[in-house]
Amino acid sequence: MSSSVVNRKKKDCCGCNACMEICPRCCITMIADAKGFHYPKVDTTACVDCGACKKVCPFEEENIKLNIPLTAYAAWNKDREEYLASSSGGAAHVFSSYIIRQGGVVYGCTSEGMHIRHIRVDSLSNLFKLQGSKYVQSDVRGLFSQVKADLKSGKPVLFVGTPCQVAGLKNYIKWIPEHLYLVDLICHGVPSQQMLNEHIHHILKTSAEQLSFRKGQLFRIEITSRCGTVYSSEPYGDTYFRAFLDGISYRKSCYHCPFARKERVSDVTIGDFWGLQDAASLPLEISEGISVLLPSSEKGKSLIAAAKSDMWIYERSVEEAVEGNTQLYRPVHNGLSARLLSMLYPYFPFDKAVRIVIVKDLILESLKNILRSFKPVLMPIINVIRR
């Protein structure tokens, strides 16, 4: 039995790249499958079966080390402009600004044109590049070694990413120094860059430069070029966004995510405070979004304390945060629609495949409605048959 990641099932690989980055023989390449998700391919002729790749894999049970959140906070950025440019309460931006002001660097996700990838930011003026959720799997290739180099130089480093990316980085770094801050997002899953590319190609005839999925609580896909907005749609009018929100276009591993639970992998978890109970008691227009902060280490708590002067923060219970956010207790269900889309795409172009699934859903919904309207007539007949 091989001790490498060879022949790993797709549901057991999140595509974090840690195995490729750690391989001492450089014999792992990440290859895209037909749906555009990257998986490791091991050159078995060069592999010496050292097991390094398996030791860093976030999906190996023995590598999963999680902590229960110490508390929960509802929080949002005091700076109105920064707050409105963020996806939720703008907590990621506040943490990032703090680290840069300490002379540190931040690793986070940006959209470079339509390419969604992680970058290193070392100046406050470039932090805007990381603001906003990009609902696509971010490309982190080549980044973990850069993080390691920054840590060696003694700079404070903040990495913001999905839980599996944070887990991959943690395993890659091995020892976690005091000046490495890890922040993970509550995440319900990621579609591939290829799906996004196909979708954009399908809806646009012109080149695009900027992509945005959301400003605060306003979910809206917006694509802009140098001449202004070239495409804008509410989520359910857009096949890509609809498939994302319905949870049918994700990487296989997202449906089996070991990090979709209360116990967390990072110093601080951030997300939307969906389940906030008495929001009216907080001094804010709730329609604009509130972040939930879940510190799971003392370092996480100290990061929140350090950024406190830039955020409105209210302590809440962990239970309240967990109850309102499904991804804090289970992964997205791999339902019929997700499995159907997975079968249809890539035999059909992405948009067409999603539309077929939507039509199937509409037909099923109509059938259910018809059956419901006939219920008063049907029930007596069914009861007679039952007897």
Ligand SMILES: Cc1cc2nc3c(=O)[nH]c(=O)nc-3n(C[C@H](O)[C@H](O)[C@H](O)COP(=O)(O)OP(=O)(O)OC[C@H]3O[C@@H](n4cnc5c(N)ncnc54)[C@H](O)[C@@H]3O)c2cc1C
């Ligand atoms: C794919 C995805 C799924 C999500 N699902 C949920 C969910 O189910 N429930 C929930 O409560 N919250 C979810 N979130 C998190 C939520 O959308 C916000 O990103 C989060 O609340 C942070 O908001 P903010 O205002 O603090 O961040 P901002 O200040 O807007 O900054 C966003 C931060 O997220 C990082 N980021 C953006 N896109 C990605 C990406 N594709 N991969 C890795 N890092 C990224 C950036 O580096 C940046 O630091 C999801 C986010 C993503 C990217």
